[in-house]
Amino acid sequence: MAIKKTESGWLADIQPGGRGGKRFRKNFKTKAEALRWEAHVKTKIIKNPDWEPDKKDFRRLSDLMRFWHDHHGKSLKAEKNTFGRLLLVCERLGDPYGHQVTPEMLSEYRTARLAEGITPNGVNREIAYVRSAFNELIRLGQWNKENPAAKLRQFKIDEQELSYLTTEQIKELFIELEKSNSRDILLVASLCLATGARWSEAIGITKRNIRNNAVSFNGTKSGKSRCVPIPEGLTKRLIDHGSGLDDDSALFCNCIEAFKFAIERTSIILPKGQSSHVLRHSFASHFMMNGGNILTLQKILGHQSLTMTMRYAHLSPDHLEKARELSPFAKIF
Incomplete structure (x- = not known):
């Protein structure tokens, strides 16, 4: 920051905001004018910091x-x-x-x-x-410019039909699961099919999570715990399976590879990238086909948004039934 004598007069070359801030330069006939202008610029910035452009952020x-x-x-x-x-x-x-x-x-x-x-x-x-x-x-106050990704629209993705297992496919799969060398796989798959739990949620339960013919799932994807009733027979099998374990010890190991091998031994063909999640889809699909309520299903699955659960709504026996009754075709003909 300086005021220098030049051949044409006096040059005020100042940078009030320090290094990285905006530089102001102006020529004057007299030194007094240059000093007054310097004081004016400093006062302007002190009173209104926004008047000076932001310093460049040199963080990568x-x-x-x-x-x-x-x-x-x-x-x-x-x-x-x-x-x-x-x-x-x-x-x-x-x-x-x-x-x-x-x-x-x-x-x-x-x-x-x-x-x-x-x-x-x-x-x-x-x-x-x-x-x-x-x-x-x-x-957090660490970025005062526009979000560079804010205006980028997402690529439109065609909605894919969720696959689920039919009753016959479920029976075929469980026959192969019973043949597996894994002592956990049959119960883990049963728990997923009975509650709509994710595979990761099912293998994470302990004896403490089983109470009054219901299973509580903690540490879920949404961060919220939920409790789902299960048949008495499944409750007994789970308790017997955990016999000898501490209340806080996990009942199962992660036997996902054994599940994949079992699927390969069946005639079931799943969409690319889908394996154990088909059990969750199957629970939700059969729940709706058997007349279940969509709001109840949302709570069972632990979806934060009803939009996620609505993917199964079309499987309800009376879904959009009014289209048949209230269409102009029905009224006229």
Whole structure:
């Protein structure tokens, strides 16, 4: 910050905000005018800091993501997976400065990822992680610019029909499960089919979770505990299976590979990427086909949003039945 004598007069060259702040330069005929102008600029900035443009943020994108992780990401259930994906995005972008990340850059990134063979759904998820991280940085006061991913629309994904097992397929599958060398697999699959639990939830139960012919599931995906009634016969089998274990010891090991092998030995063909989750879909589908209530199903499955549960609504016997009764065709003919 200086006022210097020049051939044409006096040059005021000041940077009131310090290094990285905006520089102001102006020529004056006299030193007094230069000093008055310097004082005026300083006063303006003190009274109204917004008058001066923000200093450039020289943190790399990975630095911002690490700040997000340390102050928010660590609290997430999928902390390692989410943080790992964010760091990979930083790496693929060349780890630019945060202020260099633009919607155009992210749009080009999406296009490149699609060309690499990543599914639209996978690309949507990556951009959603970036969008969420910047939203949290804004909330924490660590980012005062626009979220670069805010205006990027997700690729439209065609809704896929959820697969479920028919009664005959369930019987066929359980015949193969009974042949398995795993002592846990039959009960884990039974629990999933009886309660709609996720495989990870089922293998996490302890004896303490079984009370009054009901099973409570803790540490769920939504973070909320839920309790689901089960048949008395299944209750007895679970208690007998855990005989000799402490109340807080897990009843099962993760026998997912044994389940996959059992599926392969049947005539059942599942969509790509789906295995044990078909039991959860089968519970929900049969629940609705047998006349179950959609709101009750939401509570059983532990869905935070009814939108997720509505995927099974069309299986209800009376779903959209009014379309048959109230259509103009029905009224006229």
